Amino acid sequence: MTARDTIIIGGGHNGLVCATVLAKSGQKVTLVEANQALGGMAAECEFHPGFKTSLAQTLYAMPQSLISELDLCAHGLEISTESLPLVALSPSGAHQTVAARSLNGNKESDIKAYPQYAAMLSKFAGALAPFWERTMPRVGATGLSDLMTFGKLGLKLRMLGKQDMLEFLRVATLPMRDLLDEYFEDDVLKAALCWDALAGSQLAPRSPNQAVLTLLNRRSGKDGGQHAIPKDGMVGLIRALERAAIQAGVTIRTDCPVRSVQVAGDENGQRCTGVELANGEILYSERVVSSADPQTTFLKLVGAAHLEVEFTNRIRRLRTKGYVARVHLALSALPRFEGLDSPSGRLIIAPTMDTIEFAWDAAKYGELPDEPVMEVLIPSLHAPSIAPQGQHVLTANVMYVPHDLKSGWTPEKRDAFLAIIMDKLEAYAPGIRDLVLASELLTPADLAAQYHVTDGHWHHCEPAIDQLLMMRPTYEAAQYATPITGLYLCGAGCHPAGDVSGNPGRNAAKEILS
Ligand SMILES: Cc1cc2nc3c(=O)[nH]c(=O)nc-3n(C[C@H](O)[C@H](O)[C@H](O)COP(=O)(O)OP(=O)(O)OC[C@H]3O[C@@H](n4cnc5c(N)ncnc54)[C@H](O)[C@@H]3O)c2cc1C
Known part of the structure; x- marks a missing residue:
């Protein structure tokens, strides 16, 4: 023994x-x-000979303190990219790009509002950051360390100043839709800005409760939660x-x-x-x-x-039902997205917050959305080793795909849904279909089986x-x-x-x- x-x-x-x-x-x-x-769920898998990926691809949530504590850079961790911008793809081709502190947007008012929005999120994310990195006190706990955790949280919020503390309390449980309506005008932009609050959850823009908290949690990782892809x-x-x-x-x-x-x-x-x-x-x-x-x-x-x-x-x-499906495409060449110089960011296909809401409505009742919403990434642009030279991997996180499809998942349903997703991609990147060497759609039920996670839930x-x-x-x-x-x-x-x-x-x- x-x-x-x-x-x-x-x-x-x-x-x-x-x-x-x-x-x-x-x-x-x-x-x-x-x-x-x-x-x-961050393991590498080869979905077609020479074409590799992992479900989790972008690093945003890991705090620098952990990278340092485990000395991960000395053990070979290299972040090969600058932060990936979020790109709000517009059906009209007038796409908008969101970076950490600036917005290349379509409306003057939005461009002006974005730095204020980003600063507000950073301030609140900073106040909450220490609490993701410690044990939460037991309900009703009276021990010294539990009381200190409560006390520190109170102090952190108090240190924001009275006005910001009140604003934090107001904002923390708002639906994302209400928060974004307060700051921005453009529908496509607001839909894209919702994404990081909702991804992986069973929530939509009108849902109250924890979407803003999830967003603040995600923004407390290294570099303010900016997304990056490690080398390889x-x-x-x-x-x-x-x-x-x-x-x-x-x-x-x-x-x-x-x-x-x-x-x-x-x-x-x-x-x-x-x-x-x-x-x-x-x-x-x-x-x-x-x-x-x-x-x-x-x-x-x-x-x-x-x-x-x-x-x-x-x-x-x-509640464990996964709502995210994953698409993998092995591509013979880099697809051209109309209106983009390079598809190197995280591309959000969701024309309005209502499109997201309607997709969620369908999923709630076990149906597939008529108009799927998704986050598209071409990770091989940043990690060339995951595809043969000159060829590319495209992935899409397709939200609001029910684990329990009412009519049941069959190979035909899967093919039909993948065809709808391909139509969507083709609308933004004409000709992409001709580049596809291999494709796969993993439903939440597939994720559950492959990754040993009940119902395939992201969290x-x-x-x-x-x-x-x-x-x-x-x-x-x-x-x-x-x-x-x-x-x-x-x-x-x-x-x-x-x-x-x-x-x-x-x-x-x-x-x-x-
Ligand atoms: C489609 C998708 C995309 C995502 N993209 C991102 C992203 O880009 N960035 C990000 O930060 N997060 C992303 N996530 C979320 C992230 O992948 C997960 O939240 C995270 O990987 C969870 O890590 P974990 O170690 O807690 O659990 P897991 O990664 O689920 O690991 C648990 C491990 O336990 C093993 N296990 C289970 N049962 C047994 C058993 N009986 N015996 C032995 N081993 C067992 C499993 O095989 C597994 O390896 C994504 C999730 C999904 C579904």
Whole structure:
């Protein structure tokens, strides 16, 4: 029997971060990943010979403090691009480009308003930033460190000044539509500016609650949340994380699915004793940290027999349905988007906020949108190694594609929907169809199967106001510890939620070490 302090389930980026922080503090850590490749939803996959990509492609949410703490640049992380601009594609060809602090827009009033909007977001994102990087206090907690977290949050907001603090409280739960209507006039621009608040969630522009909070969370990563692509693509980050883990002494086993978390019970309650692998091997450890999503962790790996009924019900009721489908195209050459010198930014196809809203309406009822909305990227422009020379990879995150299609997903439905998406792309990039060497559409159900994530959700479970902060994923497991002694969570289903930030992984490790 190997003496080990901790087993980490899942080698997504959060599992790797958690493992490395623990190992750097002297723990003996074994990480087991079900897939062959490390990285989870940020893992590299080859979808056509010579054409590679990963679901997560742009780095925006990871704080500089984590990159420095794990010394990721020394382990080979290189951010090869300048920040990627957001491009609001217009059906008329009058596209607009949004950079960190400036807008190349169509309306004078919008160009003037944009720096004020960006400054407002930066100010509020800065005030909230420390809270994504620490454990949220337990509801009703009275311990000194919990009270200090509350106190610091209050102080941070108070330090904004009275006027800004009131404005923050007003803005934080506004629907994105109301916020954008206050600042801007142009419909295409407003639709594009919604994207980063909504991507991956079950929300639309008119939805109240947490969209603005998600946007502020995303803007608190390195360089104010500007999107960049690592050298060689997101795999560049994953390789650096793997090297950091190995150097810290983590034992990594891939192609190694965990079948169950081993739990023993006595009069003192339930505690974990290790994991059983799919091949029947048992790995022993009194501490297991799962970066699998909460439903996988508790319902599949632990099992309801070891959990209280009320807790099991809360986990079962988590909203987990993915709303994002992914399109991959292998292209024989760079497509030409009419009206753009180069398609090198993040291109948003959503002509109005209502188009987004209508797509959401359809998805709510299990239907496909008539007019799909999407974020298009050509990552091979920034990471040439992911496609053969002169050829390109195009990806599209298509929002509001239901996991549970009412009429059921069939190969014919998939082909028909891909044809609608291709029509949309063809409208903006005439001739793109002729460049396609291979294509694939991954529905949320496909993502669930390939990446072992319940219902294929971008954040493992919806970052809704009732599943956020000290209630993420639910209040008995929101401080990374769970009702089973020795079992912790460290993935996107924990505070502060998904995206490639590493915050859940690092926060969980710090909580374990505290
Ligand atoms: C289409 C799409 C595009 C996205 N684009 C971006 C983007 O550009 N930038 C960004 O920041 N974020 C993006 N995201 C979100 C981001 O990818 C995720 O939020 C993030 O990768 C979650 O990381 P994680 O480590 O918590 O979990 P995961 O990446 O899901 O990793 C969990 C790991 O656990 C493993 N696992 C599960 N069960 C078991 C088991 N029983 N035994 C062993 N291993 C197991 C899985 O195989 C997986 O490797 C995107 C998501 C989607 C769906």
